[in-house]
Amino acid sequence: MKNVTVIGAGTMGNGIAHTFAQSGFKVSLVDRSQESIDQGLGIIAKNLDRMIAKERITEADKEATLSNITSFTDLKEGVSKADLVVEAATENLSLKLQIFGDLDQFAPADCILSTNTSSISITQIAAATQRPDKVIGMHFMNPVPIMKLVEIIRGYSTSDEVTKTIMDLSKKLGKTPTEVNDYPGFVANRILMPMINEAIETLYNGVAGVEEIDTVMKLGMAHPMGPLQLADFIGLDICLSILNVMHGGFKNPKYAPCPLLVNMVMAGKKGVKSGEGFYDYSASRKAEVVSKSFL
Known part of the structure; x- marks a missing residue:
C-alpha cells in the first residue's frame, strides 16, 4: 500500500x-x-x-x-x-x-x-x-x-x-x-461526549462558571484540558452532531444535547474555529472566558 x-x-x-x-x-x-x-x-x-x-x-x-x-x-x-x-x-x-x-x-x-x-x-x-x-x-x-x-x-x-x-x-x-x-459514538466519543455534555449542563444549571468547571476537572481529575475548553477545541457543532447521532441511535435521553449547546451552535458560537465558544479566541485574547452570562 x-x-x-x-x-x-x-x-x-x-x-x-x-x-x-x-x-x-x-x-x-x-x-x-x-x-x-x-x-x-x-x-x-x-x-x-x-x-x-x-x-x-x-x-x-x-x-x-x-x-x-x-x-x-x-x-x-x-x-x-x-x-x-x-x-x-x-x-x-x-x-x-x-x-x-x-x-x-x-x-x-x-x-x-x-x-x-x-x-x-x-x-x-x-x-x-x-x-x-x-x-x-x-x-x-x-x-x-x-x-x-x-x-x-x-x-x-x-x-x-x-x-x-x-x-x-x-x-x-x-x-x-x-x-x-460499530455502535454510535464507538468508544472514544461514547464516553467523552456525555462528559462534555454534563459539563455544559453544569454550567447551564448555574452550578459553577466556565473556568471553575474546567479547573475542577484539570486539577481534580488530572485532565490536561477542561471539558468546556476541549469542546471549544473539538468544535461545538461537532459535539452537537455526535450527541445527536448517539441520541438518535440509542434513543436514550442521557445522550440528549444540552439546550445551551444547541443555542450556542445556532448562534454561530462554535469554539476555536469561529473565534468564540465558552472562551474567546479573538486576536487579542487567548482562551479568555467570555464575559457574558451563559444562562
Whole structure:
C-alpha cells in the first residue's frame, strides 16, 4: 500500500495527509476548492516548521513530506490510483453517503475505503457501496500528527483481511490502533461526549462558571484540558452532531444535547474555529472566558 487519498483538507484531513506523507506514503489531498487545499497545505507546512523548531525533524524531512503530497479538486482524478482512501469530510451522513457512492464508482476495485467519522455508522456508510467488505472506520484523534490513538471500527461486513491491513498500516504510521465495534459514538466519543455534555449542563444549571468547571476537572481529575475548553477545541457543532447521532441511535435521553449547546451552535458560537465558544479566541485574547452570562 503506497498511494493514499485523503478526502477533505480541513483540520482532520490535513493532519491525516501530513501523517501519511511524513511516513513516506504518496498522498493525494482532495477538496472541492483550491482555497481549502491551499489553507490545508499551509497548516501542514506550519506544523512541520514547529517540528523543526523542536528539533524533531530536519528541513530536508519537511521538504520530503511536502513533496509526497499532490492536491486535486476533482474526486475522480484524485482517487484513480489509490490503494486506500481516508474520508475526512464534514460529520454529515448524507454527505458521506454521497462521497462513498462516488468513491465506489471511481476508486480501483481493490482499494480500501475508510472514513474518519467520529460517530456515524460504518455499516450505514458501507451500504452506499458495492464493496462493504472493504469499508472500515479509521478514526484519528486531533491533532493527528501528535496523538497516538486510531480507533479502528469494523462495519457489519468489514473483512478480517481489511481489518488486519488497516491495523498493521496504523502501526507503520507510529500509531496505536484499537479495534472497536460499530455502535454510535464507538468508544472514544461514547464516553467523552456525555462528559462534555454534563459539563455544559453544569454550567447551564448555574452550578459553577466556565473556568471553575474546567479547573475542577484539570486539577481534580488530572485532565490536561477542561471539558468546556476541549469542546471549544473539538468544535461545538461537532459535539452537537455526535450527541445527536448517539441520541438518535440509542434513543436514550442521557445522550440528549444540552439546550445551551444547541443555542450556542445556532448562534454561530462554535469554539476555536469561529473565534468564540465558552472562551474567546479573538486576536487579542487567548482562551479568555467570555464575559457574558451563559444562562
